[in-house]
Amino acid sequence: MKSQAATERLRYLIKEHKISFVTLQEPFINESNLESYKVNLGMQGAYANVNNKIWIFWGNDLECSVFCSEDQMVTCRIKTHANQQVYISVVYAKSRSAGREELWRYMRVFASTINDPWMICGDFNCILSMDEKKGGKPYSFKKSLPFIECIQDCGVKDIGFSGNIFTWSNERKAEDVIWKRLDRILCNEKWNEAFNINDNIHLARISSDHCPLLITCKNSQQSYVKYFRFLNFWTDIEGYQNIVKDNWITHTSGNIFWEQLEDEVKTKEEKYMISMDEVDRMQMNKGKAELIMQHKHVDNFWRQKANLKWNLEGEENTKFFHAVVKGRRKYLQIRRVCENGAWIEGEEEIGNLCSKVLSELIHTSGYTY
Structure with missing residues (x-):
């Protein structure tokens, strides 16, 4: 988070995906800057743990409080819109296996004391199988056993992911490069009962050796019509006319x-x-x-969305600016599936695709219905 590019990317992700809960592991920034980053990101609450390795931000649409905090794990208690109490633990594990033993012990203790929905997310600095590493020295499976045993004892499961399997890279040249899946999302059965949709997307790694994890937890809801609106800042982007021309006859959703x-x-x-x-x-x-x-270009996007003219840098990140945008329109969060390289989005479209695939399977199998 020390670089401007990293901060801009985080702001973009928060705005684009309507993110209400943000965690940063090892931000490399002094804790005294926590409040300014909270305002800059348009969040209501912020917390840094005792060794400044875990930063957490939450928006004004969440009733969130820090339940307990250790040097490798911070747990927040959140009350959902359905007035249900859930827990989210943010992890930044130590790099050496001996140092992680304390984290495994603390996870076991916490799991034994709650009977509510629980999610654990973050950098565990450990992989679960040989498939989760590429490059470097040969991997010894016994290094994974303490983590595997902890997961089993806590009664949690990995929710999976979409995207590149590896979430971290040492970013060296070909002969020395190493990739690993160090970051993951775990949750207990109570969490799965509370949310019937749990998605984890590994986004592209930009300005960091770790990729961002975009997590969506919700219950299926009705889709709404999204009307077309033209934003004139697109015309300032190089190649705009050619992109419009190439995509005019192609079905495209999103940005x-x-x-x-x-x-x-x-x-x-x-x-x-x-x-x-x-x-x-x-x-x-x-x-x-x-x-x-x-x-x-994101700042121009949000300026026009709010129909406001801003002349001072940084004003677009205030709480008021976000409140104006949120007050004008509620955005629909949708899931998407990939068919032959094309993304299919929306509950109805995905449902139609599933029906189509199922019909083809039944037809080719020789059954009638």
Whole structure:
């Protein structure tokens, strides 16, 4: 979080995905800056743990409080819109296995004391299988056993993910590069009962050696019609006319520029992981730079959404600015599935796709219905 690019990306993700709960592990910033970052991100509450390794922010739509805090785990108690009490634990585990033993012990103790929905998220600095590491020295499976035993004792499960399997890289050149899945989301059965939709998307790594984890926890809800509105700041982006021309006859939902670049960066990183070619590495870094540049257009986007004119830098991140935007329109959060490289979004569209696939399977199997 020391770099401006990292801060801009976080602000973009919060605004684009309507994020209410944000965690940062090892922010590399003095705790005295916590309050200013809270305002900058448009959040209501903020907390830093005792060793300043875990920062947590929450919005004004959450009733959140810090329940307990240790050097490797902070647990928040949140009251949902359905007036249900849930717990979210944020983890930043120590790099050495001996140091993580205290975390495993504390997780077991906490699991034995609650009977409510519980999610654990963050950097566990440990993998669960050999498939979760690429590059470097050969992996010894016995290093995973303490973590596996802790997960079993706590009665939690990994909710899975979509995107690149690896969440961390040492960002070195081909012969020395290492990838691992160090970050994950765990939850107990009570959590699954409380939320029938739990998604974890591994986003592209930009300005950090870890990729952001975009987590969605909700219950299925009715879809609403989204009307088209033109935002004139798009015309300031280089190549705008060509992109409109190329996409005019193509069904596209969401933000064309951002979603396309986000997917391209992940694809280029996956290509480099396979080829380990220096040219592919340069293409990956170029894609990341282009995505960072697109984040700079976010401020113009939100200025027009609120129909406000701002002349001073930083004003767009105040609570008032966010309140104006939220008051004008509620955004629909939707899930998406990929079919033959194309993203299908919306509950009705996904339902139609499932019916289509199921019908084809039944037809090819020879059964009638």
